[in-house]
Amino acid sequence: MKKFTVPIVIAGVVTAVVALVAFGGNASPRDPMTGATEFNIPVQDAALVTDGDILYQASCASCHGSDLRGTDFGPSQLSVVYQPGHHPDESYASAALNGVRSHHWDFGDMQPIAGLSGADMDRIVAFIRETQRTEGFEPYPPR
Numbered sequence: 158m159k160k161f162t163v164p165i166v167i168a169g170v171v172t173a174v175v176a177l178v179a180f181g182g183n184a185s186p187r188d189p190m191t192g193a194t195e196f197n198i199p200v201q202d203a204a205l206v207t208d209g210d211i212l213y214q215a216s217c218a219s220c221h222g223s224d225l226r227g228t229d230f231g232p233s234q235l236s237v238v239y240q241p242g243h244h245p246d247e248s249y250a251s252a253a254l255n256g257v258r259s260h261h262w263d264f265g266d267m268q269p270i271a272g273l274s275g276a277d278m279d280r281i282v283a284f285i286r287e288t289q290r291t292e293g294f295e296p297y298p299p300r
Contacts, residue, residue, distance in 0.1 A: 249282045
């Protein structure tokens with residue numbers, strides 16, 4: 158009976174490792190359009206992210222959702238259209254500070270957000286990018 162125990166244990170371990178690799182485990186988020194696991198988003202400064210979360214919740218969450226996944230009033234900031242290669246950091250600041258015409262969604266034009274500064278937007282963008290980096294992106298158009 159003992160001579161079968163070792164091969165069975167080894168087979169079990171190998172199966173578990175293969176399943177973990179195949180089905181995710183602690184896998185990186187994937188781009189739903191390309192399957193890529195790299196979004197070229199660097200780790201953001203923790204202090205900026207913390208401040209940005211507070212500013213985002215106060216200024217952006219009512220339209221874009223407290224979890225960045227959108228509402229009936231504004232799109233998800235985790236949509237793949239907001240990856241840095243398509244919407245660079247500066248586009249966030251410009252949209253919030255100057256407003257922006259609707260061009261991907263049917264939510265209507267975004268009006269400028271009163272009371273935000275460029276430094277505030279740096280913090281908000283750090284929060285958004287860190288969340289995108291850790292959560293990944295949703296497909297566009299949404300399913």
